[in-house]
Amino acid sequence: MKYDRILLISIDALSKKYEYLFEDYFTTKYDKYRSTATWTLPAHLNILCGIPFPKLFIVSRMKDYDKYKDYASNIPTIATLLRDFDFKSRAVTGGGFMSSFFGWGNDWDKWETTEDSRNEWCGEKILPKKNELLFLHTYYVHNWFHANAKMKEAFLETKNKLDAGLPIDQKKYRALLKEGEKEYAKRAAFLAKKLSWIKNINRHTLVILLSDHAELFFGVGSFHHGNLALKNKKIFYVPLLLKENTAQKTVVTDYMYDYLIPKLIFDKLELPFESVAKRVLRTNAELKNELAMIYHSRFWKLLAFLRKIKKNSLFFRWQSCRKQKLLANE
Ligand SMILES: [Zn+2]
CATH class of the missing domain: 1.20.5 (Single alpha-helices involved in coiled-coils or other helix-helix interfaces)
Structure with a gap:
């Protein structure tokens, strides 16, 4: 086998536009990689289960969360597929839509979230062990509006009004977009710098960096993600970078989608792939x-x-x- 360790990194809401910040640490870039969902829960179901979910309603109110309780626990993930080949699985996630409330981790050896540790993983060096898949996920870039209390308040007020179809203060909105994108770019650059340890990682480790959906700062009709960004195809433009056991740099120009990630991992490990659907x-x-x-x-x-x-x-x-x-x- 070419690799005996897998490191899968998901930077929540990182747009393709900021992929260049991370490129140096990797050997392979997928230029036409697309997410097929606009928010965290279904996007990660696609990535980790390898099934294209045709529709999963967008949850924007906390009281709707209960509808999706244990949702992910009904679907086997790549952890189940890799267990057949004696791989263990461990995840460190930012919680929220990636918490065990939604059923995540039911087939993983370990599923840690921010709720368990109180500290969100934010680019610190954590390596997979031999015969282990390590999945690291962070909301650090996604949470640009947490920069200060004023920005958070402006973001929530605007988002709630847009969600409800109510008029917004245009001047305030434009200022939020401008300041918001600046903070977002700053956070992406900070994370990229922190992840520089990837460059020197063991060559028997397959490293994959991707995102679940982008984040938009265009204006009314194309703002944020989820239901406020459905009409803008740029929401699906996200990075996919691989660090392979080679010094050669490659750009893949074929179309590639989130639900093909489990197959990609198996192909790179030179293991026979059986999809979750076939396995079931x-x-x-x-x-x-x-x-x-x-x-x-x-x-x-x-x-x-x-x-x-x-x-x-x-x-x-x-x-x-x-x-x-x-x-x-x-
Ligand atoms: Zn997300």
């Missing part, structure tokens, strides 16, 4: 056969048991005794 179908068929075998053997066991009871019953003994007596009298 196969294991269901195997389970059906197993159950049939169990019922089949139980039926014969029951029949043998009934025969034994019949043979030992008082009525049967009395009847056979009577038969013998009758035969003796003849």
Whole structure:
């Protein structure tokens, strides 16, 4: 096998525009990589499960969260697929839509979130162990509006109004976009600098850096992500960078999508790939056969048991005794 460790990094809401900040640490760049979702939960389902979810409604109000409780726990992820090849799995995520509330981690050996550790992973060096998949996820760039209380207040007020279709203060809105993008770019640059350790990582580690969707600062109709950005295709333009066991730099110009990430990992590891969908179908068929075998053997066991009871019953003994007596009298 070419690699015995996998490091998968997801920088939430990082646009393709800022990919250049990270490029130096990697060997392969996918120029036409596209996300197929506009917000965190479905985008990561695509990335980690390898299934293109046609529609998963956008959750913008906290009271709607309950609808998606344990949602991800019903779908096996790449952790299940890699377990077949003796790989362990560990994740450190920013929580929120990546927390165990939504079912994440049910098939992982370890799923840590900000809620558990109180500190969000923000580019610090963490390496996968031998035969381990390590998934690191951060909201640091996504949370540009947390820069200060004033910006957070302006962002939430604007977002809530736009979500509800209410008029907004245009002057305030333009100022928010300008300041917001500046802060966002600053955060992307900070994270890129912190991730410089990737450059010297063990060559038997396959490193992948990507994002789940972009972040837009264009204006009304193309702002932020989720339901406020559905009409702008740039929301799907995100980075995909690989650090491979080669010194050669490559630019892949074929189209590539988020739900193909598990297959890409298996291909790079030179392992036979079976998609989650195929695996579910196969294991269901195997389970059906197993159950049939169990019922089949139980039926014969029951029949043998009934025969034994019949043979030992008082009525049967009395009847056979009577038969013998009758035969003796003849
Ligand atoms: Zn996201």
